[in-house]
Amino acid sequence: MSLPPGRLALEGVSFAAGGRALVQDASLEVAPGEMVGLLGSNGAGKSTLLRTIYRINRPIAGRVLVDGEDAWSQSAAWVAQRVGAVLQDMPADFPLTVEEVVAMGRSAHKRLLEPDSTHDHALIDAAIALLELESFRARPFRTLSGGERQRVLLARAMVQQPRILVLDEPTNHLDIRYQLSLLRFVREIGVTIIAALHDLNLAAMFCDRLCVLDGGRVVATGRPDDVLTAERVSEVWGAEMIVQRHPTSGKVWLLPA
Numbered sequence: 731m732s733l734p735p736g737r738l739a740l741e742g743v744s745f746a747a748g749g750r751a752l753v754q755d756a757s758l759e760v761a762p763g764e765m766v767g768l769l770g771s772n773g774a775g776k777s778t779l780l781r782t783i784y785r786i787n788r789p790i791a792g793r794v795l796v797d798g799e800d801a802w803s804q805s806a807a808w809v810a811q812r813v814g815a816v817l818q819d820m821p822a823d824f825p826l827t828v829e830e831v832v833a834m835g836r837s838a839h840k841r842l843l844e845p846d847s848t849h850d851h852a853l854i855d856a857a858i859a860l861l862e863l864e865s866f867r868a869r870p871f872r873t874l875s876g877g878e879r880q881r882v883l884l885a886r887a888m889v890q891q892p893r894i895l896v897l898d899e900p901t902n903h904l905d906i907r908y909q910l911s912l913l914r915f916v917r918e919i920g921v922t923i924i925a926a927l928h929d930l931n932l933a934a935m936f937c938d939r940l941c942v943l944d945g946g947r948v949v950a951t952g953r954p955d956d957v958l959t960a961e962r963v964s965e966v967w968g969a970e971m972i973v974q975r976h977p978t979s980g981k982v983w984l985l986p987a
């Protein structure tokens with residue numbers, strides 16, 4: 731249900747708030763269809779950086795390029811037609827049903843108050859089915875659990891038909907089955923993804939490349955094998971881990987030492 735994947739590039743992006751530099755000179759390219767995991771300890775600046783892509787935090791320096799165009803020189807609607815997001819602090823108290831929240835994703839492609847078309851309804855139905863939300867469809871969004879809300883917000887991002895998905899800890903409220911199914915799902919739809927993740931093993935398993943932030947700066951970018959070394963995990967997270975290989979996938983697999 732998605733359009734061809736988009737290209738995302740961050741060029742020397744910096745952001746400051748409260749008199750502090752929260753992200754400094756961050757550069758990263760995400761190729762069409764690639765999934766890059768954004769890693770880092772609590773407070774490293776992951777959410778702050780993701781919000782520069784979704785036009786919430788305007789960079790004080792650098793550029794966010796979506797398909798080669800500076801996202802901050804384009805309209806919010808132009809960005810919303812290309813970039814979908816599931817962020818951390820999306821309001822949960824909408825007086826809306828699940829179906830209405832999902833349908834909000836179509837507004838990026840419509841004029842104000844334009845009614846939903848047959849095409850819109852088909853996309854909404856498909857997203858609700860794919861994310862196993864049929865039984866919640868008529869429920870008020872605010873009555874859902876954290877994990878159920880997470881799936882609704884992903885369905886909303888999907889009906890937006892994004893070329894790029896920005897995900898901020900997309901699995902944090904999900905049980906293990908839904909963590910795996912959400913990550914498999916976003917990989918299978920072939921969209922370009924940047925996702926802040928805390929679970930290093932899931933990041934290694936699902937991402938093509940990883941980008942590590944520390945104190946607002948990019949300190950490593952590369953394939954999971956190259957990025958997730960015991961030395962780096964110790965330096966960045968202050969955690970001692972043993973690096974092994976996953977028994978079936980052969981991917982890097984970390985265990986507490």
Ligand SMILES: Nc1ncnc2c1ncn2[C@@H]1O[C@H](COP(=O)(O)OP(=O)(O)OP(=O)(O)O)[C@@H](O)[C@H]1O
Nearest residue numbers: 747748750752770771772773774775776777778779
């Ligand atoms: N508006 C703001 N004013 C001042 N400081 C802020 C503001 N927004 C975020 N911060 C600070 O910036 C730092 C980076 O926050 P951010 O939420 O980006 O981290 P994160 O890497 O996503 O962390 P976590 O893993 O805990 O979600 C934190 O120290 C946070 O307290």
